[in-house]
Amino acid sequence: MPQKPKHEHIEITADMKVLLEIEQFNKSNEIKNRISLGSYVEEVLPDGNILIQMPIQRGYHYPLPKDRPILMYLFAKSRMFSMNIMFLDRAEREGLMFAKVRRLSEIVSNQRRNCYRLQCTLPVMVERVADGKDEAPPPIPCRMVNFSDGGVLFTTNEDFTITEAVTMSFNIGTDETVEAEVLRFEQADIFTTNSEIETHRYKVAVKFLHKCKKQKDRFYRYIVEQQREIMRKQAEENILLSP
Numbered sequence: 001m002p003q004k005p006k007h008e009h010i011e012i013t014a015d016m017k018v019l020l021e022i023e024q025f026n027k028s029n030e031i032k033n034r035i036s037l038g039s040y041v042e043e044v045l046p047d048g049n050i051l052i053q054m055p056i057q058r059g060y061h062y063p064l065p066k067d068r069p070i071l072m073y074l075f076a077k078s079r080m081f082s083m084n085i086m087f088l089d090r091a092e093r094e095g096l097m098f099a100k101v102r103r104l105s106e107i108v109s110n111q112r113r114n115c116y117r118l119q120c121t122l123p124v125m126v127e128r129v130a131d132g133k134d135e136a137p138p139p140i141p142c143r144m145v146n147f148s149d150g151g152v153l154f155t156t157n158e159d160f161t162i163t164e165a166v167t168m169s170f171n172i173g174t175d176e177t178v179e180a181e182v183l184r185f186e187q188a189d190i191f192t193t194n195s196e197i198e199t200h201r202y203k204v205a206v207k208f209l210h211k212c213k214k215q216k217d218r219f220y221r222y223i224v225e226q227q228r229e230i231m232r233k234q235a236e237e238n239i240l241l242s243p
Helices: 213-241
Strands: 017-025 031-044 050-053 070-076 079-093 096-103 123-128 140-148 151-156 165-171 175-187 190-193 196-199 202-208
Touching (some): 079 213, 123 151, 140 213, 151 175, 175 213
Antiparallel strands (some): 017 070, 050 096, 070 079, 079 096, 123 140, 123 165, 151 202, 165 175, 190 196
């Protein structure tokens, strides 16, 4: 039976980094996309509502929806948490624009959220597991597309079989080796890295077969720190692009 999310007692404070996950809908009122926008907490108001910096996209304040809940992620204690909020109104202070939001749910830990993935282009060596009859082939150089603490999507020119066991090696500041199982194998697109075009014919999704909690924690911490760095760079770019 699945465990209920654990409520966490963390304090929301000024300058806390947050990430808003906003659903975009088509004319049929179906979700067509989800975007993530970084922001910071400005103040927790006496009535319990929260003032955050108005998220900016492409140099403009993003029009937050008033009629739908928004999932907000909070980063604290080198961990990620989340809660649902509702956008109430805009507030201007000293020429700066803020969003006033109301809490709709308790804060829960999201450090094991499966869909929390880091977009990346890390190199990864993938080694097929020998079946005991043949000698194992040499490791295959591949490229990550995204990375979570539960698995990886990578591109390759090699064929893989669903349920196939592989061993993956990569560096995230520490050299890591982890066993994994192939979940999905499909045609890939062309992607760029370091201003060069790399054409890989396939993309492969795998799940990690974790046996080491410390390693999984290292994966999670790396993802959170990289996300923080991305948010920092986005904030700097948005300041430069702001009208």
